[in-house]
Amino acid sequence: MxxxxxxxxxxxxxxxxxxxxxxxxxxxxxxxxxxxxxxxxxxxxxxxxxxxxxxxxxxxxxxxxxxxxxxxxxxxxxxxxxxxxxxxxxxxxxxxxxxxxxxxxxxxxxxxxxxxxEAQGMGFDFDILASEVGNQKVSMILELEAGSEKQMAAFKPKLRSQIKKAMKNGCTTELGNNEKLVEDFYHVFSRNMHALGSPVHSKNLFQSICKAFGDQAVVAVTYFKGEVAAGGIVLKNGKNAAIPWASSLSEYNRLAPNMLLYWEFLAHCADNGITTFDFGRSTFGEGTFRFKKQWGAQPYLLSWKNWIEQCGTGTSAPGKIRPMLESAWRRLPLGLVNVLGPLVRKHIRL
Structure with a gap:
């Protein structure tokens, strides 16, 4: 029983x-x-x-x-x-x-x-989907090829050229799971969160996740002339992988380090038996959605519900006060928000 x-x-x-x-x-x-x-x-x-x-x-x-x-x-x-x-x-x-x-x-x-x-993807007819889905939240999921060579060949020429641009510009990427990589990732991530006006997670959270997941976690950092330009973390389970966090510094955008970062993650996964790569949550049609779409990812509708009241939760539109708080947060010194941010962020479910 x-x-x-x-x-x-x-x-x-x-x-x-x-x-x-x-x-x-x-x-x-x-x-x-x-x-x-x-x-x-x-x-x-x-x-x-x-x-x-x-x-x-x-x-x-x-x-x-x-x-x-x-x-x-x-x-x-x-x-x-x-x-x-x-x-x-x-x-x-x-x-x-x-x-x-x-x-x-x-x-x-x-x-x-x-x-x-949702168990089934929504397909690739994005013009029709735009009128049906509106601004709902979706996961963007890519079915990987068997190996990085096949994966690179499956991309459109424009995407391949963007990846190669970062390489030609002198960007390099290191993958692994160690304290230095987590530290370098946090250097990028904390600055991006500050620029967005959003409280940052504690460094201890990322250290704890990478320690707990062990070889099921991969940290990647893209460098330019020895300086950190982009970083991210991928977690694995069976044949599935997901990227909960990735960031790049705006001053390096012209070099396309984020394209190389994502490619190195995808190549690693394709070469290590991963068949499904989850690019994470996006609002349909917005900037992060378009970035993930270019890799060939398909949208899957997300549903966040309250099982007690049987109503939607966690997806309501931000109030008018949020832009004011974000603006005030951006004006605070980075060192201060990196101390205060985790005290706030730990209580925010998103």
């Missing part, structure tokens, strides 16, 4: 074995994501599974977040990324849903936010 239950870190490997073999699971479903968030920010994870004959057959990763001023609690699957949600057969998902709602009651959580993605 199948039963839903909470598990602890002792079953981490069993959880990951299931997630690695599940077609709909993402790198964010791995136990390491919950583990790293608890290590860096102290948010408590609640991993729910369904077991049948002692074997895990479905999972739902949840993290409890509490607003520091209002003390309002929310269970989120999952914070700080695009996706989470239940993985498993429909009958088992019903058990997970019931258990999650019971957990929300027992933890006094007022929201049960679950971030999921």
């Amino acid at each position: 199948a039963e839903a239950a909470l598990i602890d870190y002792q079953e981490r490997d069993n959880w990951n074995d299931f997630v690695a073999s599940a077609e709909s699971a993402t790198p964010y479903h791995r136990f390491e994501w919950m583990e790293a968030i608890e290590t860096a920010y102290g948010h408590k994870p609640y991993p729910i599974v369904v077991k049948q004959e002692g074997k895990i057959v479905a999972v739902l990763p949840l993290i409890l977040m509490e607003q520091p001023l209002t003390r309002k609690k929310a269970l989120v699957s999952l914070p700080f990324c695009d996706l989470g949600g239940a993985v498993g057969a429909g009958v088992h998902v019903e058990l997970l849903t019931k258990k999650a709602r019971e957990l929300a009651d027992s933890t006094a959580a007022r929201e049960l936010e679950v971030r999921q993605r």
Whole structure:
């Protein structure tokens, strides 16, 4: 008989074995994501599974977040990324849903936010999609070729020339998973967040994620004449990979370091058995959407819902006060926002 239950870190490997073999699971479903968030920010994870004959057959990763001023609690699957949600057969998902709602009651959580993605892509007829989709959020996913040579050959000539432009300009990229690369990535990322007027994640979060994921995490940094120009992090699970963070410094845009950065990630994945690359969340038709579209990625509709109230959540339009806050944040010194930012960012689910 199948039963839903909470598990602890002792079953981490069993959880990951299931997630690695599940077609709909993402790198964010791995136990390491919950583990790293608890290590860096102290948010408590609640991993729910369904077991049948002692074997895990479905999972739902949840993290409890509490607003520091209002003390309002929310269970989120999952914070700080695009996706989470239940993985498993429909009958088992019903058990997970019931258990999650019971957990929300027992933890006094007022929201049960679950971030999921449609199983089928929306196709490539972007003109028709523009009128149907509007400004909804989508994941942009590329099906990779078997090897980097085939992947490069599959790109349109204009895209190949942009990648080669960065190489001709003298940009080089280093891939791995070590403290120096995380430090160099954060150099770019923190400056970009400051320029956007957005509180930055703590460096400790990225260090914790890379440590927890081990060889399932790849950090890439693109350099120009020894200076950091762009950086990103890719996480892997089974045959799937996702890029939750990537940034480049505007003063190097003329050299196209971001094109080389993404290419090196794609080449690494194609050469190491990854078949699906998730470029991450974008608003349909906007700038980041167009950037990802040029690589051949297909949109998949995202759905963030509150399982308690059965209504959409997390996708409302920003209020009028947001541009004012962003402008004020940009005027603060970088050193100060890198200290204050993580204290704020840890409580923002996005």
